[in-house]
Amino acid sequence: MLAWLLQTEEPAIGLPNPNRSENFQAVTTGDSALLPAQEQAENDANARMMSELSPVRHRVQPEPSATAEFRRETAIKVEAADGKYNYRLENSLDKHILFSTEASEAGLKEARERLAEIIEEKTRAIETTYGITIAREGEDALQQRTTLKDCNMTKGHMIKTRSASLPELVGLEAALSRSQPSEQGGDGKEALKIYFLTENMYTPGTVSAHYTESDMNNHRAIFIDPTMLKHAPVYADDAGNGSDRYYSIQAIFTHEIGHNSEYNMGWNHPEVQIKRAASFGWTSIDPEAPGRPGWLRNGKDGEFYKYDYDDCNSPKAWIRTDAKGERLNFLGQVVSSLDKAQHVTKLDKLSQDKPATDYFTSPREEFAEGLMLFRLGGRDRSRLHRINPALYETIKEHDQEEIDERYSKEPSAQPDVKYMRSVDGTVVPVSQGEQARVKELEQ
Numbered sequence: 001m002l003a004w005l006l007q008t009e010e011p012a013i014g015l016p017n018p019n020r021s022e023n024f025q026a027v028t029t030g031d032s033a034l035l036p037a038q039e040q041a042e043n044d045a046n047a048r049m050m051s052e053l054s055p056v057r058h059r060v061q062p063e064p065s066a067t068a069e070f071r072r073e074t075a076i077k078v079e080a081a082d083g084k085y086n087y088r089l090e091n092s093l094d095k096h097i098l099f100s101t102e103a104s105e106a107g108l109k110e111a112r113e114r115l116a117e118i119i120e121e122k123t124r125a126i127e128t129t130y131g132i133t134i135a136r137e138g139e140d141a142l143q144q145r146t147t148l149k150d151c152n153m154t155k156g157h158m159i160k161t162r163s164a165s166l167p168e169l170v171g172l173e174a175a176l177s178r179s180q181p182s183e184q185g186g187d188g189k190e191a192l193k194i195y196f197l198t199e200n201m202y203t204p205g206t207v208s209a210h211y212t213e214s215d216m217n218n219h220r221a222i223f224i225d226p227t228m229l230k231h232a233p234v235y236a237d238d239a240g241n242g243s244d245r246y247y248s249i250q251a252i253f254t255h256e257i258g259h260n261s262e263y264n265m266g267w268n269h270p271e272v273q274i275k276r277a278a279s280f281g282w283t284s285i286d287p288e289a290p291g292r293p294g295w296l297r298n299g300k301d302g303e304f305y306k307y308d309y310d311d312c313n314s315p316k317a318w319i320r321t322d323a324k325g326e327r328l329n330f331l332g333q334v335v336s337s338l339d340k341a342q343h344v345t346k347l348d349k350l351s352q353d354k355p356a357t358d359y360f361t362s363p364r365e366e367f368a369e370g371l372m373l374f375r376l377g378g379r380d381r382s383r384l385h386r387i388n389p390a391l392y393e394t395i396k397e398h399d400q401e402e403i404d405e406r407y408s409k410e411p412s413a414q415p416d417v418k419y420m421r422s423v424d425g426t427v428v429p430v431s432q433g434e435q436a437r438v439k440e441l442e443q
C-alpha cells in the first residue's frame, strides 16, 4: 500500500480497513477526519473503498520518460520497435496492438488524439449495446461530500466528470456482459449512468466506487473516483487466483451493478432486505429504522457480532453483542463503549455463514459481493457455492427472479423461451447442457 501510494502523483490516500491499522498508520499523517468520510460513504449508499486494496496489487515502477508519462496518464502501454511506438492495453485478453505511431513526441501527441477517438467509439458502443449512459468529460456529476468534525456532512462544489480511460471501459464492458439485466431499471426504462469523476466524491480521505439509486437527475448511477481503478487489473483473471481478483475493474463494476440489481429487486424495502439477509446469516436489530436497519451477524453457536463504532471519529470494529445488539465484554457483561467490548477478528471462523470475500460490512455489501462472485462465473461462482452455500442459494434465486422478470417483459419475448445465468456469467436460453454445467459446478 505504501509503496504504491508513494508512486502515484495524486494524494490518493486509500483508507485502509480499520482491521489493517498498520497500513492506516503508514499512509496517513494523523488525519483523524479520514474516518467520518468512510462512515458517510458507507451510510449514504454503497461505496467500495480503495482501502480494501491489498498492499502488493498495483505497483507501478517509475520510468522517467515520455512514454512512461503517456502510460501513467492513459494506462496504455507504449512499446518501441523498429522506429515506431506500438500501443497496447495491459491485460490477459486484449493482446493486439491498438495502433502505432512514429517513435517521437509528435507520435505521442498523435497517440493521444487516436486514443481519445477510440475511447469515444468504445463509449458509444457500450451505450448502444447495454442501453446505459456514460457521462462525457466536463459534465456535472455531483456535489462533493465533506464530513465535518462533528460528523455532519455538507455538500460542496460541483464535481465535473472526466472521460474514462480505455482500461476502465474495457473492464466496465466485461462487467456488463455478465451482469445483465441488472444494468437496467426494474421497469425496463431507466438504465444506469456511469460517472468517472475528476475529484473524489467524499472528502477528506477516501477513494471509492459508489452506487446510488438517484443522482441529481433521478437516474441510478455509479460514481468512480479518479484513482479508484487507475492501477487496477482490468479483468479478474489478470489478477490470478487470490482475492486481488475482486479488486479488478471488472469485479468492482460487477459489484456496483449488483447494487442496482438489489434496488431492482426491492432491497430498498426493509422487509425485503430483512428477509433476504436472514437467509444468509444476518439479524436485523432495528427493523423500524427507515431504509437502513441495524445488523448483527449471526455466530455459529448462537452468538452475535456487530460492525460497530462509537461515533464517526472512531474506527469501526467487529465486536460481540447480545441478541439486541448490546455490546458485550469477554465475560458476557453489557458494556457501553466500543473499546470495552470484546473485539473479534476471525469472522470466517465465528460466523454461522462464512463470508465469501473480505468485504462484508453489511448484508447489502455481502450480497453485492455474492452477486459479483456468482456473475464472474466459473471458479468464482464455485467458490461462493463452496464457502457460503446459503448466500449462493439466495443469490441464485434473486438472480433468476430478476432475469425472469426482465426478459418476460422484452417486446420480443417469446413465452416459451426462458433464460438462465450460464456458468460463465452470461445470460443464455435455458438448455439441458447449460443446466448440467451448473449442476456440475454445484457439486
Ligand SMILES: [Zn+2]
Residues within 6 Å of the ligand: 046, 047, 048, 255, 256, 259, 365, 368
Ligand atoms: Zn458496495
